[in-house]
Amino acid sequence: MKWEDNVRRVIPYVAGEQPNKPNMIKLNTNECPYPPAPGVEKRTAEMNCDALRLYPDSNTTPLVNALAEYYHVQPSQVFVGVGSDDVIAMAFMTFFNGNEPILFPDVTYSFYDVWADLYRIPYKTCPLDDDWHIRPEDYKQPNGGIIFPNPNAPTGLLEDLAVVEEILQSNRDVIVVVDEAYIDFGGVSALSLLDKYDNLLVVQTFSKSRAMAGLRIGFCIGSEKLIKYMNDVKFSFNSYTMNLPSQLLGVEAVKDDKYFKETTGKIVATREWVKGELKELGFTFPDSMANFIFASHKTVPAEEIFQALREADIYVRYWNKPRISNSLRITVGTDEEMRCLIDFLKEYLKDKA
Numbered sequence: 001m002k003w004e005d006n007v008r009r010v011i012p013y014v015a016g017e018q019p020n021k022p023n024m025i026k027l028n029t030n031e032c033p034y035p036p037a038p039g040v041e042k043r044t045a046e047m048n049c050d051a052l053r054l055y056p057d058s059n060t061t062p063l064v065n066a067l068a069e070y071y072h073v074q075p076s077q078v079f080v081g082v083g084s085d086d087v088i089a090m091a092f093m094t095f096f097n098g099n100e101p102i103l104f105p106d107v108t109y110s111f112y113d114v115w116a117d118l119y120r121i122p123y124k125t126c127p128l129d130d131d132w133h134i135r136p137e138d139y140k141q142p143n144g145g146i147i148f149p150n151p152n153a154p155t156g157l158l159e160d161l162a163v164v165e166e167i168l169q170s171n172r173d174v175i176v177v178v179d180e181a182y183i184d185f186g187g188v189s190a191l192s193l194l195d196k197y198d199n200l201l202v203v204q205t206f207s208k209s210r211a212m213a214g215l216r217i218g219f220c221i222g223s224e225k226l227i228k229y230m231n232d233v234k235f236s237f238n239s240y241t242m243n244l245p246s247q248l249l250g251v252e253a254v255k256d257d258k259y260f261k262e263t264t265g266k267i268v269a270t271r272e273w274v275k276g277e278l279k280e281l282g283f284t285f286p287d288s289m290a291n292f293i294f295a296s297h298k299t300v301p302a303e304e305i306f307q308a309l310r311e312a313d314i315y316v317r318y319w320n321k322p323r324i325s326n327s328l329r330i331t332v333g334t335d336e337e338m339r340c341l342i343d344f345l346k347e348y349l350k351d352k353a
């Protein structure tokens with residue numbers, strides 16, 4: 001079949017499963033266990049369906065303005081997309097268009113190599129050290145751009161801003177993308193470095209800390225010039241990416257800072273408590289600053305625990321991949337959900353001793 005020679009073949013990203021069982025405990029895709037801000041529900045009830053006749057604002061102006069105000073930047077420095085996956089895909093398409101390989105960690109968000117393959121971008125991975133930390137010296141080789149999450153996924157480890165800055169300092173001639181999907185759970189954002197580095201792009205999302213994975217809202221902040229280039233690509237691809245409800249409801253989420261701080265604070269408190277419980281059960285893990293814990297058991301293989309949990313309708317994430325095949329990524333849910341998880345593990349591991 002001749003046409004098949006011309007197909008753009010890709011091996012797609014595999015997202016965590018989305019089972020829908022009445023009593024399941026879903027700790028596999030890092031969603032927020034609490035509902036979105038109350039204003040989101042209120043605004044949903046007030047939504048006028050007639051407005052759906054029209055195309056939405058292709059600049060997502062109200063949401064861009066709300067984010068600019070919240071993060072103390074100019075609206076011209078904000079780009080909004082359909083989840084940060086869309087934002088990062090646009091950034092890859094816009095900025096990673098050279099011949100040198102782009103760089104990212106070997107253990108990281110498993111979408112980066114998929115986008116690189118899709119867009120035919122050469123890439124090279126830099127191994128994390130034995131404690132799962134990024135080695136900034138690896139990012140001092142010739143490259144066509146850099147991307148890494150901070151905190152990293154799936155390890156949950158946060159790098160100091162000094163490490164981020166060291167990477168920026170040695171890469172003034174390429175775009176450095178910091179994927180801050182999990183920054184709101186206790187990390188320090190690289191946004192403060194924007195004034196110093198006009199090649200920095202900071203990406204964040206409403207999917208985790210703002211409890212809105214279902215609405216698909218992501219954004220990035222960078223210098224005006226970077227954002228302009230991204231908009232040029234976006235408007236050459238699909239002008240109306242973000243639907244009207246997402247635009248309106250996103251604004252409501254940004255407005256309620258008190259609720260945002262409350263829910264992220266609760267998740268952080270639960271995370272710290274769960275760390276202690278897991279340690280007692282014989283698990284080890286990098287000291288997560290995200291809304292998940294990347295845990296290995298000292299005697300029982302991760303895959304076995306994963307299966308046992310699954311049979312009990314407790315879903316966590318497991319990858320049979322080099323370096324991480326003995327770890328489980330466990331999303332931090334509510335206290336009750338985590339209590340169930342811990343109780344289950346206690347019983348399960350008792351029989352294995």
Ligand SMILES: *Cc1c(COP(=O)(O)O)cnc(C)c1O
Nearest residue numbers: 083084085109149181205207218
């Ligand atoms: C979840 C996640 C994203 C994507 O989130 P969206 O739902 O598309 O906003 C991006 N990067 C990392 C590291 C993530 O974990």
